[in-house]
Amino acid sequence: AQSVSQHNHHVILSEAASLELGCNYSYGGTVNLFWYVQYPGQHLQLLLKYFSGDPLVKGIKGFEAEFIKSKFSFNLRKPSVQWSDTAEYFCAVNTGGFKTIFGAGTRLFVKA
């Protein structure tokens, strides 16, 4: 069965620090990849997605992610985090159809 692994469950950073959240998936075929974010008290919303083309995708609020097919990875990055980036981040994979598989999530806390 397909699975998604997020390496860090909790990350604490100071403002202006750089962020990289790891995500690996287990599936050998074509995938579409997503990062969703859940701010405190809010619903999940799409941060960015990769369907095809340029493996470096840019999303909202300065986030970007790089798809490395050979490593089955889709890591999320941001050069300089802000206090308002405090949230839980979910990597998700879809291998076709209607079933999107989510990772366990990474809770990011940014110290002001």
Place this chain on the structure above:
Amino acid sequence: NAGVTQTPKFQVLKTGQSMTLQCAQDMNHNSMYWYRQDPGMGLRLIYYSASEGTTDKGEVPNGYNVSRLNKREFSLRLESAAPSQTSVYFCASSEDKTYNSPLHFGNGTRLTVT
């Protein structure tokens, strides 16, 4: 634009009680989903409805039933609640297959079963 609306926001049940979680979307999306979110486990798909009139099991369907009442509404029913069903439940919709279109989520229902 309300997006995906879920009711109720909070619910406490005793073991064995039943309840229905309601979900409606106003984006004219074809597909709707119910996920549960548990600490350390991310979101797991319970059931989904690819289009009006169809429903299919997801990863964790046991103990749940669903109804796609019309294109807008997709309800989740717990017939006999168990403590293992304590969770946060999210309804979501997508324009088409989530392979091609992202999910739009509601604000969630926090359910506690005692």
